[in-house]
Amino acid sequence: xxxxxxxxxxxxxxxxxxxxxxxxxxxxxxxxxxxxxxxxxxxxxxxxxxxxxxxxxxxxxxxxxxxxxxxxxxxxxxxxxxxxxxxxxxxxxxxxxxxxxxxxxxxxxxxxxxxxxxxxxxxxxxxxxxxxxxxxxxxxxxxxxxxxxxxxxxxxxxxxxxxxxxxxxxxxxxxxxxxxx
Numbered sequence: 001x002x003x004x005x006x007x008x009x010x011x012x013x014x015x016x017x018x019x020x021x022x023x024x025x026x027x028x029x030x031x032x033x034x035x036x037x038x039x040x041x042x043x044x045x046x047x048x049x050x051x052x053x054x055x056x057x058x059x060x061x062x063x064x065x066x067x068x069x070x071x072x073x074x075x076x077x078x079x080x081x082x083x084x085x086x087x088x089x090x091x092x093x094x095x096x097x098x099x100x101x102x103x104x105x106x107x108x109x110x111x112x113x114x115x116x117x118x119x120x121x122x123x124x125x126x127x128x129x130x131x132x133x134x135x136x137x138x139x140x141x142x143x144x145x146x147x148x149x150x151x152x153x154x155x156x157x158x159x160x161x162x163x164x165x166x167x168x169x170x171x172x173x174x175x176x177x178x179x180x181x
Contacts, residue, residue, distance in 0.1 A: 002140045003068075004147040008042045012070040013103035014063070016055050016078070017110060019117050021125055033128070035110065035117075035135065036060060038067050039103050043150035045143040046106060051132050057083035074099035114138060 017035040034055045038048045048067035052059045057080040064073070070088050075081040077094030084090075093099045114134060115123040125131040 002143050003047060004043060004045060004143060004150075006043065006147065006150065007040050007045055007047070007068075009040070009068055009070045011041045011072045011074065012038055012047060012067070013041065013074045013100050014038045014060070014081075015076060015100055015103040015107060017107045017117070021128060021131065033131070034059075035107075035131075036063055037103060037106055037110075038063050039106050040070070041102055043146040044102055044106065045146045046139045049135060049139065051128055051135065053128075056080055060084050074103075076100050109142070110135075110138075 014036065017037070018033065019035065020032050032053060034050075034052050036050045036052065036055060036059065037046050039045060040047050048063050050059060050063050055078070060080060061084050064084060064086060072089045072091060073086045074091045074093065076097065077092065081090070081092055091099055097104055111117045111119070115121060116125045116131070116134065125134070
């Protein structure tokens, strides 16, 4: 997986996204596959991910162990995060999504850009291997796009002194996620 050299290891966020493979199960929660991304805040990049059939502490621990170490890890209120040993400070937020809003937006991007992950869609993945392959290709493009977006914003900041002053009149940067696929 491609990760930018300018990725800051100060804060990582981890969350889970559920979906199904092949057909919707007839269980109470109707979930049978979890995509667990670990993202960095600056630039917004997916540092590591896993596609598992469960979201146990053992599966989450593998993701954390295979990623670069960060100073702080933010999670939501899911109980398995309490059993994971994080190399940095662990902030578990059970009240709101205040510290996990970036990973929630990445989950929304995954559902938006990958048709097989959309809700109420006729598209679906028939195997875990297919889903992992599609995700790895998408994540490489997503990470390269995140780096390009950060470099563009830095250039705006150096030119105009602030990003928001110029960003309000120029809302769409001259780049697209599909340029990096």
